Amino acid sequence: MYQVIEGIISPVNDSYGKKDLVASHHRVAMAQLALQTSDWIRVDPWESEQAQWMETVKVLRLIERSRSKTADYPVKHLPLHHHNQLLKSSAQMEDPDPSKTPSASAALPELKLLCGADVLKTFQTPNLWKDEHIQEIVEKFGLVCVSRRGHDPKGYILDSPILRQFQHNIHLAREPIQNEISATYIRKALGQGQSVKYLLPDTVIAYIRDHGLYSSDGSWTGKGKIS
Amino acid sequence: MSPSLTQKPSPTGMYQVIEGIISPVNDSYGKKDLVASHHRVAMAQLALQTSDWIRVDPWESEQAQWMETVKVLRLIERSRSKTADYPVKHLPLHHHNQLLKSSAQMEDPDPSKTPSASAALPELKLLCGADVLKTFQTPNLWKDEHIQEIVEKFGLVCVSRRGHDPKGYILDSPILRQFQHNIHLAREPIQNEISATYIRKALGQGQSVKYLLPDTVIAYIRDHGLYSSDGSWTGKGKIS
Numbered sequence: 001m002y003q004v005i006e007g008i009i010s011p012v013n014d015s016y017g018k019k020d021l022v023a024s025h026h027r028v029a030m031a032q033l034a035l036q037t038s039d040w041i042r043v044d045p046w047e048s049e050q051a052q053w054m055e056t057v058k059v060l061r062l063i064e065r066s067r068s069k070t071a072d073y074p075v076k077h078l079p080l081h082h083h084n085q086l087l088k089s090s091a092q093m094e095d096p097d098p099s100k101t102p103s104a105s106a107a108l109p110e111l112k113l114l115c116g117a118d119v120l121k122t123f124q125t126p127n128l129w130k131d132e133h134i135q136e137i138v139e140k141f142g143l144v145c146v147s148r149r150g151h152d153p154k155g156y157i158l159d160s161p162i163l164r165q166f167q168h169n170i171h172l173a174r175e176p177i178q179n180e181i182s183a184t185y186i187r188k189a190l191g192q193g194q195s196v197k198y199l200l201p202d203t204v205i206a207y208i209r210d211h212g213l214y215s216s217d218g219s220w221t222g223k224g225k226i227s
Numbered sequence: 228m229s230p231s232l233t234q235k236p237s238p239t240g241m242y243q244v245i246e247g248i249i250s251p252v253n254d255s256y257g258k259k260d261l262v263a264s265h266h267r268v269a270m271a272q273l274a275l276q277t278s279d280w281i282r283v284d285p286w287e288s289e290q291a292q293w294m295e296t297v298k299v300l301r302l303i304e305r306s307r308s309k310t311a312d313y314p315v316k317h318l319p320l321h322h323h324n325q326l327l328k329s330s331a332q333m334e335d336p337d338p339s340k341t342p343s344a345s346a347a348l349p350e351l352k353l354l355c356g357a358d359v360l361k362t363f364q365t366p367n368l369w370k371d372e373h374i375q376e377i378v379e380k381f382g383l384v385c386v387s388r389r390g391h392d393p394k395g396y397i398l399d400s401p402i403l404r405q406f407q408h409n410i411h412l413a414r415e416p417i418q419n420e421i422s423a424t425y426i427r428k429a430l431g432q433g434q435s436v437k438y439l440l441p442d443t444v445i446a447y448i449r450d451h452g453l454y455s456s457d458g459s460w461t462g463k464g465k466i467s
Contacts, residue, residue: 037442176429177420177439185416199417202277 002171005109007041013053020187022213024048033203056113057133060141063111112142112171117151120170123160131162138166146173149180190214241411245349247281253293260427262453264288273443296353297373300381303351352382352411357391360410363400371402378406386413389420430454 011027012018021027024045031043047059120143123134137143145153153172157163163170186196191214196205208214251267252258261267264285271283287299360383363374377383385393393412397403403410426436431454436445448454 038437176425177422180417180420182417189416197278 002110005040007038007114008044009035009041010044010047010059013048013050015051016053020214026207026211026213030204030207033207034201036203055130055133057136060111060113060137064141110142112144113137114144114146116146117148117153117156120145120153120156120163121151123163124156135162135166138163138169142169142171144171144173147175147178149178187214191216242350245280247278247354248284249275249281250284250287250299253288253290255291256293260454266447266451266453270444270447273447274441276443295370295373297376300351300353300377304381350382352384353377354384354386356386357388357393357396360385360393360396360403361391363403364396375402375406378403378409382409382411384411384413387415387418389418427454431456 009031011024011031012021014021014024025048028043028045028048035041035043047054123129147153153170157167157170181199186199189196189199190208193215200208249271251264251271252261254261254264265288268283268285268288275281275283287294363369387393393410397407397410421439426439429436429439430448433455440448
């Protein structure tokens, strides 16, 4: 239904206060290293550079507002913020011919929030999200949800009146190969001195080693050229 | 093929893994979609450029014809016993699955002591997916005496595959049950579901496999027009 034209990763602000969160300049640097060879995904550090944390829906609004001011959407002038990946996609023209690629100028890009099924579950957590924010996110923007083992996104949607009402705006990603890599596991493995090669790009592993991140004693004894 | 064992020491904690060998199969094996062996060797080498413990051995692929798994394992074992300090590059190391050499741990229960490599001879084991373990049941595919020699004399390290039940396959087979102490099921905190079959299919449909394969291998596939349905690939972008 959609042609994905861009992806944005916006690392969260340090003041979010999550356990094990390293300084944002490191997180931005690691994301940039990982995305060096991508021609459609980029990192935006704006959110992480602000004085404090801001709620997801406010970030989405800011992007939407900035975008509408510029006719041809010059990407680098837009402050793009969020700790999850944002997708911009062009809605398809009402032409059922699948061989025709939608022209980017024929429809305004739509901004959607990309998240794991575990995040979808957090909508149920009392006092974590405001109901009106959840509604705005799914009604006005839309979600693209990737699977996570042990989570049932279809069930979460059915269990929630808000999500059920706007389920047409919640897209469950089709994943021929499921990706079970979790940052929590990576940090734990590193804390125990274990290799994460083939789970992260070599450039990011080297960065972690060179800056002594995520190790239990502040220094990492990774062996070999790239451990 | 991407190794899924990323931790040392070994998954069971009993062995110290000292080396891994990938030996691409001979072209005469005749499997559908098998590209010429020099390509498969090149791609494996690109993938392993930055590894300090896994390497590719092209010897098997360069022989006149295909040889059975157990014969490959015997050849390696025989070569190894001739050389006191096991100079790796002089050994013909052959197999289309990954072989592991591991040192058996000394009988010292102190986990902080790393077994010294010279205290025990390395053991050669066959690394395979749980789907391969299932193929032992296929009639006329493996000789029973070969299966027995592989599990009795060498040993298996088995990585999981979704939809396969290696413990069940072991219990269902008298031979495997008898030597189950020699079949090590890898502990995998993060399961790797990437399959070469899927990769080839995706490429045949012009879809991106970025983040499933190393960029260097993707570039090689594109530059040599491999795995595409019409012989030429229209991957977009710097690295698609």
